[in-house]
Amino acid sequence: MTSKSFRMDDFLAGWVGGASSVVVGHPLDTVKTRLQAGKGYKNMMDCIITIYRKETARGFFKGMSFPLATITAYNSLVFGFYSNSQRVICKRRYGDERHPASLSDVAVASMLTGLVSVGLGAPIDLVKIRLQMQTQAAVLAESFQLAGGVSHNMAAAAPVGSRSLHVSNGGGGGGGGNSSVYRGPLHCISSVMQREGLQGLYRGGGAMLLRDIPGYALYFVPYAIFCKLLKPDAATAPHPCAIWLAGGLAGSISWVTATPADVVKSRLQADAHLHRKYNGVLHCILHSYKTEGVQVFFRGVSVNAIRGFPMSAIMFLGYELSLQFFQSL
Template structure:
């Protein structure tokens, strides 16, 4: 088998689907909190969403991520694994060997995956956030609204993912699908470095030397811890990204990343950039545990290995 392997992409697709199912309810809470309208804290947000929209409110907008984030994670995991493998084998000059990992290889592969993730994930994240946010009663926002929002009353702006995409392209052009992409780039490049690198080293550290690969329990624990670390540290830029992407459902407030940071700081202080850090870390653990476990077990099944092999 050559350096480029398609089974990494297939396993990433399965892992991505597992993570969406596990993490979407807390992702909805995180998005509502970070948009900064109507909720006091995490528990207040959960109670309010449940009271107004029942349990189904936590799964609002999940169909699109389930269909698209699985593909997105397929590409991210495939790009990371193949880039890291290519770098390692070029350095060692042994195409079929399994050379020891180097931090520099993992770092560069993580950065490449982060850049690729924005190209694919920007529109996916935007549609997900727009669908999650349109249930927010805009009259509570006490903000200047667009005329179209006032005329529409409490009716949803978007009737589903396809209508959301069509509306954004019609009103904002294709560039509108990449609203908040610069903030996402600043979040995802370091975010994936703090995602893949801790996972690789934690899974190796947990696994006894006598074992040929990490056990499912080790994969679950290392993946969950890596997710909590990555999402916890990414929270400040995730707040900015979420605000930029939610901007435009009922109103337009921000001109860009710096304007969003400036306005948010002036109105709410430094603490605003850590809004949702708890729910981010909480959702990061089960999502990433499900992601890596789905990835590793799928890879194990596809390759017919006798041991789980990390990316």
């Protein structure tokens, strides 16, 4: 990548857009994770009501501090790498980095972004999910019950087969006490490193690759198509409303199609070292299918469709407007 092709403003704009999307989308992301990696919830509304009753509104924001802090790096990487890769592809194919990218150019840059982003995104997602799966109940006591057999009164918000964040058949972690496995993001990282080593932070990375390589192609390509359709003419930049709508539609499409791989990723990342249930991606897929049927891979799809729109709408709008601002300086 030449110095002329490489630009930092894309990284800065990605930071702004990413931070905005986390605040907007995290509550529904928590619901999505509980539905995918847990048991005891009948549907999306039942999950929302259960979380609110058992954990209050704070339950929807569990694990948000870590992605909010790390989004500066992750979304900077995604948007910065994607935009710079696209310019390099255009320069190699057409001799000019400013040449309009074709949809195939966008797809290649998107898939490369998905491949690279897992290096940083897998640990961030793992910590976020481990924190989201914690309830206000006495989780540790329930985990030891699960080690010997599923208890009737176990809390419903933890992952299937996980070591100390197990779900119950019952419906939420009630009861007294505020026991938690992890005291916060840093404690979660140190605990995972001690028990599972560095590879523990990348548990579910294979499933994340299956999700993000096609997922980013189905994110940036529809966005480019919708932006083109919503522009009055080719010479003008899209209106902010068009950016918002195109980003939201692209986000819904990407998240809905990525749901099966996202389910597998969530289960692997929520499944920790002690009493581990899944040996890997294939084992997780086969075990989930045998025990819960094909419908398990679409668990949380409605939440993904709903949360994908506002998150991505804010993401792209924040990115594009920030990029215009930085380029005007």
